[in-house]
Amino acid sequence: GAGVSQSPSNKVTEKGKDVELRCDPISGHTALYWYRQSLGQGLEFLIYFQGNSAPDKSGLPSDRFSAERTGGSVSTLTIQRTQQEDSAVYLCASSLTWDRVPSSYNEQFFGPGTRLTVL
């Protein structure tokens, strides 16, 4: 079946502009996660959704970052007034559930990412 998809695959923007990154999770997956991968760095966890709700937004780097999820499916990560340090690959993942007990049901499946470049 279809995996996690993200769009756009590449985004080049000018400093100060707003950008929206989209994630389409695997159909039926209730949990959705956003990560940021900066050049030469590991992955940085940003936020996760249980259905449409994000219980903890403390991982977002600044108040310029926001995320929403509607209909328990598509999620959008919005970065306002982009800065050069926002340049990174933004990865989305989804899992069937968000249970606290690890199982094959909450294994995360990752999308290909969106490469954001802020000039």
Next chain:
Amino acid sequence: AQKVTQAQTEISVVEKEDVTLDCVYETRDTTYYLFWYKQPPSGELVFLIRRNSFDEQNEISGRYSWNFQKSTSSFNFTITASQVVDSAVYFCALSEAWNYGQNFVFGPGTRLSVLP
């Protein structure tokens, strides 16, 4: 605080050689989970293994094996008889049980190049 260290930034081997990727972690939690992911050039992270802190048995899956040593806080990954298709960036990650699935900490990754 959680931390994952992968001291090897890049490794190059010739096909058929064995290679071990190191992972050292820090956590104050007594129950936690360790992971390895593969990121091929296509960019998508591929789940390889999850291990919980109370199971120190080593795991073997085909050419892949993992050595979990709580005494040294290490979770090393060995590829036997490496192949060109193994070329990728490999990430080690940690998730503490109290917030499992809600906050993964990844290491910086090790780029493995397998030369023909």
